[in-house]
Amino acid sequence: xxxxxxxxxxxxxxxxxxxxxxxxxxxxxxxxxxxxxxxxxxxxxxxxxxxxxxxxxxxxxxxxxxxxxxxxxxxxxxxxxxxxxxxxxxxxxxxxxxxxxxxxxxxxxxxxxxxxxxxxxxxxxxxxxxxxxxxxxxxxxxxxxxxxxxxxxxxxxxxxxxxxxxxxxxxxxxxxxxxxxxxxxxxxxxxxxxxxxxxxxxxxxxxxxxxxxxxxxxxxxxxxxxxxxxxxxxxxxxxxxxxxxxxxxxxxxxxxxxxxxxxxxxxxxxxxxxxxxxxxxxxxxxxxxxxxxxxxxxxxxxxxxxxxxxxxxxxxxxxxxxxxxxxxxxxxxxxxxxxxxxxxxxxxxxxxxxxxxxxxxxxxxxxxxxxxxxxxxxxxxxxxxxxxxxxxxxxxxxxxxxxxxxxxxxxxxxxxxxxxxxxxxxxxxxxxxxxxxxxxxxxxxxxxxxxxxxxxxxxxxxxxxxxxxxxxxxxxxxxxxx
Amino acid sequence: xxxxxxxxxxxxxxxxxxxxxxxxxxxxxxxxxxxxxxxxxxxxxxxxxxxxxxxxxxxxxxxxxxxxxxxxxxxxxxxxxxxxxxxxxxxxxxxxxxxxxxxxxxxxxxxxxxxxxxxxxxxxxxxxxxxxxxxxxxxxxxxxxxxxxxxxxxxxxxxxxxxxxxxxxxxxxxxxxxxxxxxxxxxxxxxxxxxxxxxxxxxxxxxxxxxxxxxxxxxxxxxxxxxxxxxxxxxxxxxxxxxxxxxxxxxxxxxxxxxxxxxxxxxxxxxxxxxxxxxxxxxxxxxxxxxxxxxxxxxxxxxxxxxxxxxxxxxxxxxxxxxxxxxxxxxxxxxxxxxxxxxxxxxxxxxxxxxxxxxxxxxxxxxxxxxxxxxxxxxxxxxxxxxxxxxxxxxxxxxxxxxxxxxxxxxxxxxxxxxxxxxxxxxxxxxxxxxxxxxxxxxxxxxxxxxxxxxxxxxxxxxxxxxxxxxxxxxxxxxxxxxxxxxxxxxx
Numbered sequence: 001x002x003x004x005x006x007x008x009x010x011x012x013x014x015x016x017x018x019x020x021x022x023x024x025x026x027x028x029x030x031x032x033x034x035x036x037x038x039x040x041x042x043x044x045x046x047x048x049x050x051x052x053x054x055x056x057x058x059x060x061x062x063x064x065x066x067x068x069x070x071x072x073x074x075x076x077x078x079x080x081x082x083x084x085x086x087x088x089x090x091x092x093x094x095x096x097x098x099x100x101x102x103x104x105x106x107x108x109x110x111x112x113x114x115x116x117x118x119x120x121x122x123x124x125x126x127x128x129x130x131x132x133x134x135x136x137x138x139x140x141x142x143x144x145x146x147x148x149x150x151x152x153x154x155x156x157x158x159x160x161x162x163x164x165x166x167x168x169x170x171x172x173x174x175x176x177x178x179x180x181x182x183x184x185x186x187x188x189x190x191x192x193x194x195x196x197x198x199x200x201x202x203x204x205x206x207x208x209x210x211x212x213x214x215x216x217x218x219x220x221x222x223x224x225x226x227x228x229x230x231x232x233x234x235x236x237x238x239x240x241x242x243x244x245x246x247x248x249x250x251x252x253x254x255x256x257x258x259x260x261x262x263x264x265x266x267x268x269x270x271x272x273x274x275x276x277x278x279x280x281x282x283x284x285x286x287x288x289x290x291x292x293x294x295x296x297x298x299x300x301x302x303x304x305x306x307x308x309x310x311x312x313x314x315x316x317x318x319x320x321x322x323x324x325x326x327x328x329x330x331x332x333x334x335x336x337x338x339x340x341x342x343x344x345x346x347x348x349x350x351x352x353x354x355x356x357x358x359x360x361x362x363x364x365x366x367x368x369x370x371x372x373x374x375x376x377x378x379x380x381x382x383x384x385x386x387x388x389x390x391x392x393x394x395x396x397x398x399x400x401x402x403x404x405x406x407x408x409x410x411x412x413x414x415x416x417x418x419x420x421x422x423x424x425x426x427x428x429x430x431x432x433x434x435x436x437x438x439x440x441x442x443x444x445x446x447x448x449x450x451x452x453x454x455x456x457x458x459x460x461x462x463x464x465x466x467x468x469x470x471x472x473x474x475x476x477x478x479x480x481x482x
Numbered sequence: 483x484x485x486x487x488x489x490x491x492x493x494x495x496x497x498x499x500x501x502x503x504x505x506x507x508x509x510x511x512x513x514x515x516x517x518x519x520x521x522x523x524x525x526x527x528x529x530x531x532x533x534x535x536x537x538x539x540x541x542x543x544x545x546x547x548x549x550x551x552x553x554x555x556x557x558x559x560x561x562x563x564x565x566x567x568x569x570x571x572x573x574x575x576x577x578x579x580x581x582x583x584x585x586x587x588x589x590x591x592x593x594x595x596x597x598x599x600x601x602x603x604x605x606x607x608x609x610x611x612x613x614x615x616x617x618x619x620x621x622x623x624x625x626x627x628x629x630x631x632x633x634x635x636x637x638x639x640x641x642x643x644x645x646x647x648x649x650x651x652x653x654x655x656x657x658x659x660x661x662x663x664x665x666x667x668x669x670x671x672x673x674x675x676x677x678x679x680x681x682x683x684x685x686x687x688x689x690x691x692x693x694x695x696x697x698x699x700x701x702x703x704x705x706x707x708x709x710x711x712x713x714x715x716x717x718x719x720x721x722x723x724x725x726x727x728x729x730x731x732x733x734x735x736x737x738x739x740x741x742x743x744x745x746x747x748x749x750x751x752x753x754x755x756x757x758x759x760x761x762x763x764x765x766x767x768x769x770x771x772x773x774x775x776x777x778x779x780x781x782x783x784x785x786x787x788x789x790x791x792x793x794x795x796x797x798x799x800x801x802x803x804x805x806x807x808x809x810x811x812x813x814x815x816x817x818x819x820x821x822x823x824x825x826x827x828x829x830x831x832x833x834x835x836x837x838x839x840x841x842x843x844x845x846x847x848x849x850x851x852x853x854x855x856x857x858x859x860x861x862x863x864x865x866x867x868x869x870x871x872x873x874x875x876x877x878x879x880x881x882x883x884x885x886x887x888x889x890x891x892x893x894x895x896x897x898x899x900x901x902x903x904x905x906x907x908x909x910x911x912x913x914x915x916x917x918x919x920x921x922x923x924x925x926x927x928x929x930x931x932x933x934x935x936x937x938x939x940x941x942x943x944x945x946x947x948x949x950x951x952x953x954x955x956x957x958x959x960x961x962x963x964x965x966x967x968x969x970x971x972x973x974x
Contacts, residue, residue: 315576359767
């Protein structure tokens with residue numbers, strides 16, 4: 001038994017039974033990281049000694065006592081580097097723990113390492129990283145997805161028991177689909193954003209990436225809850241997500257949006273997702289066709305709102321207080337220009353320019369304000385849909401993992417890949433991706449993701465559906481050929 | 483003064499930044515305090531570290547609404563915070579959380595009372611006019627840090643960064659530097675009395691930017707304006723405006739044109755000079771701050787602000803002149819210091835002569851406080867005691883000379899005036915029979931002055947009265963003594 005590949009419930013049982021200690025789990029992970037990280041580039045930093053010391057102090061009576069959780073490089077962990085995959089934050093060490101890190105620690109978990117990502121969470125392939133791309137464990141010539149590529153690859157390849165990622169337009173769910181693991185984007189306001197370096201504040205949400213649905217439920221339970229330090233976190237009760245699993249799908253009604261099966265999508269993806277829908281119908285769920293008519297405007301409005309917020313959020317990276325500072329500046333303005341010119345990558349610059357433009361005087365109403373109105377319409381689409389169904393079933397992404405470099409020079413095609421995930425962020429609701437099959441034919445077998453979208457704060461239902469699907473299908477047992 | 487100066491009139495509008503008095507900063511828990519070591523009062527939030535989020539300070543919102551209510555502003559039900567984006571080393575996030583199109587307060591105004599004007603302008607017709615300067619809005623934002631420039635480097639102190647700051651914007655209603663002075667004086671007094679700000683200009687707690695233009699008298703359209711900055715006192719604002727108005731008139735008078743620009747006031751040399759021109763103006767790219775929820779003022783904020791309303795100094799002064807017949811000047815001095823006003827009100831409650839109390843308070847009591855380095859809040863003389871003292875004088879129980887003695891002891895020991903009068907045996911003799919006996923004695927002893935009086939030398943009466951006082955060991959009521967002597971002499 002390799003401890004790095006076991007689910008949380010098994011590890012917890014063995015920890016409680018004193019068969020193993022937290023150090024053993026960390027050692028197993030360390031061994032795999034040392035063996036595989038060179039090929040995968042999932043971790044960009046780790047401090048095993050600090051993690052071991054924390055593991056020795058872990059309170060095993062707590063729900064996540066002794067369980068290591070790997071952290072995306074965008075979430076602040078006191079005393080550890082927090083660089084967001086960017087040159088501009090090289091040398092920056094976080095001064096404080098994000099609320100989710102505090103919550104994990106209070107549950108007995110041990111935050112471990114820093115996981116690779118697209119710079120400032122902008123990207124869908126993990127290629128926009130100052131550390132170079134993370135690679136897909138199913139085929140290392142392919143992208144792991146992004147922006148939480150490191151989180152998905154590490155979990156799928158057994159370099160982590162579980163990981164935290166962040167999702168602004170699909171950044172948890174799409175890499176989970178590409179790497180064949182479970183990724184959940186909670187309802188906006190379910191999990192505190194305090195300590196998550198902001199990309200687009202009104203869309204960002206932290207969530208778990210795990211190998212099983214039960215693990216996702218356990219980690220989500222640990223990180224959720226109202227946080228007075230985040231005004232956008234919602235003061236609503238946190239159900240026992242893990243306890244709500246096992247209810248089955250009989251009597252539930254699932255909507256399938258006709259706008260989500262688009263021309264040009266990969267036939268293998270369509271086949272697998274249709275089969276998953278049939279499977280759930282066979283298990284007793286009722287399937288209804290629904291319409292989300294404003295889906296076609298999702299990407300356009302997202303690429304106004306997200307860059308607008310990002311252009312402001314990323315203004316603080318100026319070399320004055322922390323991180324990279326250009327050496328040869330002549331005055332303060334020159335220092336800003338050179339620092340940011342050297343510190344930010346191409347995609348980040350593109351989005352800052354886009355966001356600056358759409359917020360400019362004279363353009364605000366035509367772009368930002370109108371995009372916000374579209375966003376309201378998209379939210380209403382979902383509200384209306386949820387009057388007739390309990391959850392919505394869609395593909396997570398229109399294709400399986402693409403080749404590294406394949407879309408690098410075509411940002412629009414890269415953006416279009418997020419067509420099924422973005423609407424969930426725009427509407428502020430929750431969604432989970434889990435494996436629902438593999439591509440066939442020649443070449444590597446690549447995982448395909450099923451997305452289950454839920455009502456606001458109804459993570460319990462999508463977890464229950466995902467869990468039932470997982471337990472009645474074989475896909476989650478498949479491991480990448482490493 | 484150049485002869486053409488009277489051909490032009492200035493138009494002035496002010497933007498006043500005022501630190502709101504709160505224990506902690508606007509969006510984090512750091513303390514707000516002046517004079518701490520640089521960067522001692524900072525945290526990841528007010529340093530703009532990656533990942534931090536703002537949490538609004540409720541107290542600052544309530545105090546801003548309170549200010550708005552005091553200045554008769556409208557308070558909307560929904561307000562919000564916006565981001566004002568621009569790069570500056572003093573701004574930790576390179577955006578400032580401010581309010582753009584939905585500020586906490588709209589409209590309102592400040593009435594200029596005569597005694598808010600500079601001393602040398604209090605007798606002008608403008609000062610008597612009780613002009614009302616309208617406000618455009620009051621919004622709440624966070625203050626920036628403070629840079630200090632050294633030879634080759636600059637240092638930034640973030641202690642001030644994130645301090646709650648109210649911006650009070652006036653309409654272009656101000657017509658002279660003196661009115662600007664009066665506006666700021668009246669506003670400052672109100673802010674301090676309401677407890678919403680310490681408003682100390684030297685500590686940067688109150689800062690004022692002035693927009694000023696001039697136009698030919700009678701012309702409706704505004705001239706091109708300049709913004710002037712960097713004044714660190716209210717009189718500095720007056721001088722800067724006077725200089726700038728004269729400069730603009732000179733330029734126009736010489737056939738030149740005013741360029742719209744920001745000018746910096748140098749208090750040392752008493753001049754304004756170009757800081758930046760209009761071309762460099764920023765596009766602040768305002769948008770609603772997605773980290774903050776809209777403010778619903780009906781959610782208890784407005785109610786709480788209402789519980790903190792005070793009587794405006796100008797209304798208080800008016801009440802004193804009306805109800806207590808205190809002079810306008812005395813009333814304004816009393817109303818300008820809340821402790822003094824409350825002292826006065828307690829002393830005058832049920833008193834027959836509030837005006838006499840005001841006089842005693844503003845003269846004897848105030849000078850005693852000044853020379854002993856005390857303030858009215860720790861005055862050893864209780865208001866009731868002052869009232870008793872004044873009524874002892876009014877009732878003819880002691881004369882004013884004795885009163886001074888009694889007051890001195892009251893101030894030193896805190897004893898009640900009646901007790902002092904009794905223990906010192908100072909009670910004035912108003913017994914006509916007793917005084918008459920002493921008067922006869924004095925006339926008999928000094929026949930010369932008695933004759934002088936009858937010959938028409940009025941001062942002789944004072945001498946004889948003095949003799950009666952001496953014989954009574956100072957206890958006789960001097961007015962009574964003098965009346966009796968006169969009667970005795972004339973009846974001879």
